[in-house]
Amino acid sequence: VTGEQEGDCWTAEKGAVRCHLCPRHCLVRNGGTGFCKVRTNIGGRLILPFYGEISALAIDPIEKKPLYHFYPGSRIVSVGFYGCTLDCPFCQNWNISREFGAQTGQSLSPEALVGRAVASGVPLMAFTYSEPLVHFEYLMRVLHLAREAGLETVLVTNGMLNREPALRLIPLVDAFNIDLKSFSGDYYASVLKGDLESVLSFIRLAAESSHVELTTLLIPGDNESPGELESLVRFIASVSVDIPWHVSGYRPEYRYRKAPTPVETVSMAVSLGKSFLKSVYTGNMGDDNNTVCPGCSRLLVSRSGYFVKNHGWDAGRCRYCGSRQYGR
Numbered sequence: 001v002t003g004e005q006e007g008d009c010w011t012a013e014k015g016a017v018r019c020h021l022c023p024r025h026c027l028v029r030n031g032g033t034g035f036c037k038v039r040t041n042i043g044g045r046l047i048l049p050f051y052g053e054i055s056a057l058a059i060d061p062i063e064k065k066p067l068y069h070f071y072p073g074s075r076i077v078s079v080g081f082y083g084c085t086l087d088c089p090f091c092q093n094w095n096i097s098r099e100f101g102a103q104t105g106q107s108l109s110p111e112a113l114v115g116r117a118v119a120s121g122v123p124l125m126a127f128t129y130s131e132p133l134v135h136f137e138y139l140m141r142v143l144h145l146a147r148e149a150g151l152e153t154v155l156v157t158n159g160m161l162n163r164e165p166a167l168r169l170i171p172l173v174d175a176f177n178i179d180l181k182s183f184s185g186d187y188y189a190s191v192l193k194g195d196l197e198s199v200l201s202f203i204r205l206a207a208e209s210s211h212v213e214l215t216t217l218l219i220p221g222d223n224e225s226p227g228e229l230e231s232l233v234r235f236i237a238s239v240s241v242d243i244p245w246h247v248s249g250y251r252p253e254y255r256y257r258k259a260p261t262p263v264e265t266v267s268m269a270v271s272l273g274k275s276f277l278k279s280v281y282t283g284n285m286g287d288d289n290n291t292v293c294p295g296c297s298r299l300l301v302s303r304s305g306y307f308v309k310n311h312g313w314d315a316g317r318c319r320y321c322g323s324r325q326y327g328r
């Protein structure tokens with residue numbers, strides 16, 4: 001499926017190609033590659049050498065994405081690619097997002113990938129592990145086919161996508177987990193090499209039509225001051241107080257050697273989040289991973305690792321007080 005697959009969202013400019021998929025708007029010279037390393041100029045056309053190249057294909061608990069309000073306790077077919085629009089120095093999947101060279105995994109056409117998912121008998125499909133949005137063209141085809149086949153889809157993403165492609169993609173996706181890595185535009189630009197405003201805009205758009213949960217990895221000295229976290233949480237609340245917020249702790253990885261996030265920092269973020277939002281979870285640190293009903297405070301779903309038990313989540317309603325829960 002690889003080879004001469006041509007990309008979307010680009011224009012010719014002075015003998016080069018200008019990619020308009022993400023806010024970087026890379027000008028890619030002939031023979032060169034964009035910042036994401038998967039969109040190439042060959043002979044004045046934007047070509048996708050990694051079209052259909054899959055770095056990982058597995059069946060995971062949906063809690064691993066993490067999604068806690070979208071079919072809790074389910075399994076989900078999970079697909080990884082290569083490449084990324086950000087360069088986070090603490091990336092936990094750097095070997096498939098930034099430093100993958102010419103390495104590829106298996107090649108699967110959109111039809112073959114959806115065929116595999118259908119054959120697995122698992123009706124949910126996630127694009128995760130690395131940044132899926134840089135494979136916009138492949139994703140669009142897979143998302144159409146998945147919908148036709150009756151599968152529901154999930155994107156785990158950094159949300160760095162321009163408005164025009166976002167408007168085309170979002171209606172085809174059932175649920176998102178979007179990373180909101182900081183609430184500082186300077187931090188996004190200088191450390192992550194990204195653009196906060198486009199991420200905020202993507203979150204607002206996604207929440208209009210799809211299920212959305214957000215994740216923030218807390219990094220000591222980078223993004224965990226109470227003032228910044230309060231601004232971040234207030235933003236989430238301004239979109240919807242129903243959006244679940246997952247707070248997780250950092251461990252040294254890739255180019256970062258800072259000490260891990262103290263558990264007290266995670267606890268502080270959780271209590272701050274809970275004063276504005278209905279559902280806040282601690283992911284890989286702490287015990288705040290159960291879902292309780294915002295209406296009556298009864299336990300709906302308990303989680304211990306990936307062991308998930310349903311106590312009162314009943315077709316999207318609380319079994320005890322009947323109030324509707326955010327999610328499916």
Ligand code: SF4
Pocket residue numbers: 019020021022023024025026033034035036037039084085134
């Ligand atoms: S998607 Fe890749 S090539 Fe296109 S603008 Fe973004 S980083 Fe550059």
